[in-house]
Amino acid sequence: MRPDPRADGLDSVATRLQQMFETLGRREKDVAREILRDYPISALTTVASLADRSGVSTATVLRLVQRLGLEGYGEFQEAIKGDLNRLLHSPSDRLSAFQATEDKASPFLQRMLERSAGNLTRSFDGVVDADFRQVVETLADPKRRIYCIGGRYSHHIIGLLVDYLGVLRDGVQMVSGQPDVWSRYLLEVDARSVVIVADIRRYQRTVQRFCRLAAERGASVVALSDPWAEPGDFGAEHLFRLPTASPSLMDSYAVPLVFVEALVGALAERLGPALKARLAECEAMDCIETDLRRAWPGTGKQEE
Structure with missing residues (x-):
């Protein structure tokens, strides 16, 4: 089972939509495109307005919200506002939230490496x-x-x-x-x-x-x-x-x-084999540079 994206405090509705986009139906894709068009501003609207701009019914919008793992349009709006807040917050604002929510049960280095590995994957x-x-x-x-x-x-x-x-x-x-x-x-x-x-x-x-x-x-x-x-x-x-x-x-x-x-x-x-001659030339120049530095260390004048 795919982990709940909301477990990652810095994940966003936009990220989830991008990840699931190819699995959506044609009408749901229309809604997703409209949401991503100018995210998050484009999503800060009523369900009726979002449906109208997407050219779909309100039922299609609500179906997409449900597929995002959100219980209703109200929760969807709260998620959008959360993404907007994270976008606007300064590092000092984020520090307060970080200190209040970060799980310190495991060593920081371990948490950092595990998060980085997950990001890469x-x-x-x-x-x-x-x-x-x-x-x-x-x-x-x-x-x-x-x-x-x-x-x-x-x-x-x-x-x-x-x-x-x-x-x-x-x-x-x-x-x-x-x-x-x-x-x-x-x-x-x-x-x-x-x-x-x-x-x-x-x-x-x-x-x-x-x-x-x-x-x-x-x-x-x-x-x-x-x-x-x-x-x-x-x-x-x-x-x-x-x-x-x-x-x-x-x-x-x-x-x-x-x-x-x-x-x-x-x-x-x-670039393949074409790169080999260029690298050889660069290495030759590096050797010349090293010789020059040996001859004129520091001051730029030849050693006596």
Whole structure:
């Protein structure tokens, strides 16, 4: 039996709908699409209004609510409001809830590792894999220029991605500096560009705006985010909603980090023998750099 999703305090109605989407009937899918269109705002309405916007009967809406494991539309609305509260809460707010509800019977490290392992296991499905393989094919195209940008807490993951991708191929750029100067990157963006963004709640608005403007200029936007994100938040062609639940008061970046490592590994595998000469050249340059550092340690002047 599948565990009750409500047992995970950071799981959401949107996540459950996404996981069960392919098992829904045609009319139920219409309701699910309407709920996910601008979640959670799109779900904060009456049953009659949601049914009307979805083009279905109220009975279909209530049937979907029941399939979510919720007892009536009132409980559905409470679940939506809970998701909205978690989205808006600051770390200090979450600390109070965390201290009040977290089970401390087992060691913290054990709880952290078990939650991370569960997040990783839940991350894979056929839809995610199909999109993942398509993104890898896009990144393997040498005609594509790649721009990478991260939010206030996720920029370190993007920095790692830029370093790794730069080893594998040319044309990889980190969007850095103050948001006021990001327009110079946008001037370069066109239909041959790929923007990879990592950002989770509380989303950085300047990052979202950059991505949407890049999409308007024709770029393909690949977003790594959390279960609450929607494609329109980033103008994303591909959105990977990755679990970030954690026994800590802070969100976990374990799954996004592994996802980035998987992108790099899959791209290296895709490039195959063509990558071998590039890596050999990089290694030769590393040796030259080491020799230079040995000759001019620290000060930049040759040793006497």
